[in-house]
Each structure stands twice: as structure tokens, then as C-alpha cells.
Amino acid sequence: MSTTVPAPVAGVPVGPGLSMFDPIFIGIDEFGQPVYLDVIYRNILIAGEPGGGKSGLVNNICGHGVLCDNTRLVLFDAKLVELGPWRDLADAFIGPDIDQGIDVLRRLLVVATNRYTWLLANRRRKLAPGDGMSVIVTIIDELAMYSTVLGTKPQQEEFSALLRGLVSLGRACGMPVVAATQRPSWDIIPASLRDLFGYRAAFRCTSLNSSNIILGQGWAEQGYTASDISPTNQGAAYLLAEGGVPRRIKAAYLSDTDIYNIADYAAWTRRPTSTPAGDTTGWEMAA
Numbered sequence: 001m002s003t004t005v006p007a008p009v010a011g012v013p014v015g016p017g018l019s020m021f022d023p024i025f026i027g028i029d030e031f032g033q034p035v036y037l038d039v040i041y042r043n044i045l046i047a048g049e050p051g052g053g054k055s056g057l058v059n060n061i062c063g064h065g066v067l068c069d070n071t072r073l074v075l076f077d078a079k080l081v082e083l084g085p086w087r088d089l090a091d092a093f094i095g096p097d098i099d100q101g102i103d104v105l106r107r108l109l110v111v112a113t114n115r116y117t118w119l120l121a122n123r124r125r126k127l128a129p130g131d132g133m134s135v136i137v138t139i140i141d142e143l144a145m146y147s148t149v150l151g152t153k154p155q156q157e158e159f160s161a162l163l164r165g166l167v168s169l170g171r172a173c174g175m176p177v178v179a180a181t182q183r184p185s186w187d188i189i190p191a192s193l194r195d196l197f198g199y200r201a202a203f204r205c206t207s208l209n210s211s212n213i214i215l216g217q218g219w220a221e222q223g224y225t226a227s228d229i230s231p232t233n234q235g236a237a238y239l240l241a242e243g244g245v246p247r248r249i250k251a252a253y254l255s256d257t258d259i260y261n262i263a264d265y266a267a268w269t270r271r272p273t274s275t276p277a278g279d280t281t282g283w284e285m286a287a
């Protein structure tokens with residue numbers, strides 16, 4: 001009897017695909033226990049002063065997302081380099097172009113409406129894993145660039161209104177939003193927008209007020225303030241999950257090399273293995 005050893009390339013094992021319906025590992029709490037997020041039905045607001053470690057949390061979510069077989073990413077990064085490593089894996093990558101940002105948000109709202117029409121027709125109120133529809137995660141790194149810096153005032157207002165619409169609509173139809181900003185101020189994060197985020201992560205802030213703007217009014221007075229995080233403790237944050245109490249966490253850190261390694265591996269797992277039917281583009285299939 002002879003045995004055949006498969007060629008190394010043919011034998012590369014593909015790990016079981018992750019799912020956006022799985023909890024996402026993002027780091028540890030102050031007792032060393034692992035911390036997970038359920039991003040699928042909750043939007044996430046991430047804010048804190050520059051250099052506090054926000055991009056670590058954002059990259060943990062991107063890293064999980066690209067390794068999922070049922071997940072599409074839509075990335076907004078006016079600085080290009082923060083989310084740039086994931087750009088080839090995204091349905092859309094929007095740089096410092098507010099017109100493109102507005103177009104993509106409008107398209108996402110159409111997709112969200114289509115999904116609700118489908119849910120209604122199927123007597124359902126939210127998307128479930130067996131529905132066969134992809135999860136579309138929109139990630140915005142530096143929200144303030146689109147809402148206060150790029151474009152004209154009417155464009156910024158339109159961007160903010162569309163984003164508010166997506167944050168309101170997205171969670172039950174499998175289209176969560178992750179938004180990060182280094183400017184925790186009322187003009188960037190009004191309470192009406194903040195309260196639509198089921199998760200809020202406050203990285204180091206300079207004042208109690210900034211921390212309250214992220215987590216919600218009154219938390220600093222109860223002892224939960226990101227202004228007590230040391231400037232040298234990058235990656236530490238208070239994480240508030242809807243209905244809970246803020247929890248001190250330390251986000252897992254991915255170096256640039258780790259990020260590119262994950263992105264390369266994800267590109268390999270997502271490589272086309274057969275010709276798609278017709279001429280449907282990935283973006284159209286997202287609906």
C-alpha cells in the first residue's frame with residue numbers, strides 16, 4: 001500500500017472561517033480576563049486623545065472582519081495609512097474625498113432599506129446568521145475629518161446626516177458602524193449621535209468632560225473617567241456596553257507587521273476560487 005503526501009501548496013490548511021456573528025476578541029480587562037465585543041448588533045464609538053491607542057481597537061475589529069467569510073468592509077480613512085493596510089480587502093476605501101464618502105453612505109442606506117424590506121417580507125425584525133446575507137461593517141477613522149474639515153459646510157452636514165441614518169438603521173440589518181475620533185467634543189459627538197452607539201470606548205482624555213462626552217453624562221462623577229488613564233498607558237480605555245457599567249480594558253495591540261500579515265492571509269483566504277456568475281460586482285452583491 002502506498003500513501004500520497006499532498007504537495008505543500010495544495011495542503012495549506014484553511015482554518016475554520018470566523019463569523020461577524022462571533023464575539024470579537026479585543027483585549028483584556030483589569031483582571032486579565034479576555035474581552036469580547038458583539039459588533040454585529042451594536043455600533044461602536046471609539047474616542048480619545050491622539051496617541052491613546054484607538055487604532056489598536058479599530059485594527060482588532062478590521063482583523064476579525066477580514067478573516068470572516070461573511071463580512072464586507074467599507075473603510076473611511078482621510079489619513080489613508082490608518083486603515084490603508086486593509087484597503088484591498090474592502091468593498092470601498094474612502095480617503096480624503098467627502099463627495100465619495102457621501103456617495104458611499106447614500107448607497108449603504110439604500111442597501112439598509114433593501115434589507116429591511118426583505119426582513120419585513122420574511123416576517124422578521126433582524127438579520128440572523130442563516131440568512132446568507134453578508135455583514136457590512138463601516139469603519140470610519142477620524143470622524144472629525146468628514147464632519148468638520150473636508151468639503152463645504154453643507155457637505156459636512158450631509159455626511160453627518162447620512163452617517164446618523166446609517167448608525168440608526170444599520171444594527172438590525174447586519175450593517176454596524178465603527179467610528180473613531182480624537183476629538184471628543186460636542187460638535188463631533190453630539191449626545192443624540194453618541195446614544196446610538198451601543199458600545200463606547202473612551203481612551204485617554206484630557207478632561208472629565210471629554211470622557212463624559214464619550215461614555216455618557218455622569219460616569220466621570222461616579223469614578224469612571226478616561227482622564228485618569230496615564231499618557232504612557234496607551235491602549236487602555238473604559239469600555240461601556242449598552243446598559244452596563246464602564247469596564248477598564250487594555251486593547252490587544254497589532255504591530256504594522258502583524259496587520260499586514262493578517263491582511264495578506266485574509267487576501268489569500270478570500271481569493272476567487274471560481275468565476276462569479278454574470279457580471280455582478282462585489283458592491284452590488286452586498287445588497
Ligand SMILES: Nc1ncnc2c1ncn2[C@@H]1O[C@H](COP(=O)(O)OP(=O)(O)OP(=O)(O)O)[C@@H](O)[C@H]1O
Nearest residue numbers: 049050051052053054055056182234235251252253
Ligand atoms: N494596546 C497597546 N499596547 C501597547 N502599546 C500601544 C497600544 N496601543 C497603542 N500603543 C502605542 O501607542 C502608540 C499610539 O497608538 P495609536 O496610533 O493606536 O493611537 P491613536 O489613539 O490611534 O492615535 P491617533 O488619534 O493619532 O490616530 C502606538 O504606536 C503604540 O506604540
